[in-house]
Amino acid sequence: MEVFFVSKPIQYHTAKRIVNSRQGGVRDLIIFGHFTDGINFFEQVKTYDKSWRNIYYFDSRLKAYFFIFNTYSKCQIFLDSDYGKDCLLLKLMVFKSNTISLFEEGLFTYEKSLVNKYKTKYPLRTLIYKIFNLPVALGTSKSVSKYYVYDLQLFKRLRPDCYSKAEEISSGFYPTSNEIDLYKKVFNISEFPDSKKALLYIGPKFFNDVISLNDVNRIENEYQNLIFKPHPGADYSYAQICEKYSKINIIYFDNQIPVELSVFICNVNSLLCLIHHNSSVGMYLKNSSLRLIDLKHEKK
Structure with a gap:
């Protein structure tokens, strides 16, 4: 048992x-x-x-x-x-x-x-x-x-x-396709962001730490969509993020699914880049082909 x-x-x-x-x-x-x-x-x-x-x-x-x-x-x-x-x-x-x-x-x-x-x-x-x-x-x-x-x-x-x-844990971190299908039901995800040529930005807890559009473009300038996944304890709103990134097409992915799993919902293989603030995704996805940018370490 x-x-x-x-x-x-x-x-x-x-x-x-x-x-x-x-x-x-x-x-x-x-x-x-x-x-x-x-x-x-x-x-x-x-x-x-x-x-x-x-x-x-x-x-x-x-x-x-x-x-x-x-x-x-x-x-x-x-x-x-x-x-x-x-x-x-x-x-x-x-x-x-x-x-x-x-x-x-x-x-x-x-x-x-x-x-x-x-x-x-x-x-x-x-x-x-x-x-x-x-x-x-x-x-x-x-x-x-x-x-x-x-x-x-x-x-x-x-x-x-x-x-x-x-x-x-011999099975590793990556979820199976069956697990992904289950998580879509558990977290009630009925529509998914179009991740074609997209950046996934795992947002920080505080609005003051959200990077500018110029900084996003310096990281990658060939993207079509910016998928923004807010921190679960964020002190900012959807409206604030939309205003900050008003000049681009932004998809605000506000769902309770953990950020580490949202990567797979967004289809990790078609993302151009993942931007985060010292999130555990940097550890769990370090062996993937996805380009990871840890903003905390980038500033040092």
């Missing part, structure tokens, strides 16, 4: 990639829907994805973890975190003879310390974690036996502290 806990749509994809790389079995999916339209995402997955025995929804990580503790024993539990206080809850699951594995959580998986990422945003929480000597990086708690990652060599180089737990 295998149980997958996901707290983001992209983790749902990773869970399916792990399932795809393993032998058949009975599997439950638990969705912690704290993200935008989380309950709708749960309903869509439950309606269209028939690969799970049961699918459960929780609006609290704590409630979800206690459900796992009360419901499962002698099972393989796949989680997204053992950072900070999460490591204490994992001990409850291990108490019932469950085996705990983590799966990749984007760029954070390869960070040796999350304290530097969180100390400014959550100073008190970070201090408490330090006082109680709680884990400062993903995968370091004793409760975790395996860590499933996409890039085993990068993990070995950046995370020697827990490389012994690492196991590569």
